[in-house]
Amino acid sequence: xxxxxxxxxxxxxxxxxxxxxxxxxxxxxxxxxxxxxxxxxxxxxxxxxxxxxxxxxxxxxxxxxxxxxxxxxxxxxxxxxx
Numbered sequence: 771x772x773x774x775x776x777x778x779x780x781x782x783x784x785x786x787x788x789x790x791x792x793x794x795x796x797x798x799x800x801x802x803x804x805x806x807x808x809x810x811x812x813x814x815x816x817x818x819x820x821x822x823x824x825x826x827x828x829x830x831x832x833x834x835x836x837x838x839x840x841x842x843x844x845x846x847x848x849x850x851x852x
Contacts (some may be wrong), residue, residue, distance in 0.1 A: 773829045774829060776825060777826065783818055784819070784822070787814055791812065791815070
């Protein structure tokens with residue numbers, strides 16, 4: 771799998787999370803669980819943003835060693851899918 775393909779997958783994931791975030795923000799009477807979901811989604815978006823930035827740097831540098839390290843970290847479960 772190429773870096774650009776993985777980058778595209780994370781961008782799609784971020785779009786889905788942003789849509790969920792927008793829907794929750796529009797809700798007027800938010801419960802405690804809604805506020806928890808907002809925090810979780812914001813945290814996931816921050817992680818995805820960091821991964822996307824790292825992937826963009828890797829695509830410019832084409833460094834396979836750093837790419838393998840990043841993939842090992844992701845496979846260990848540091849980033850959960852929403």
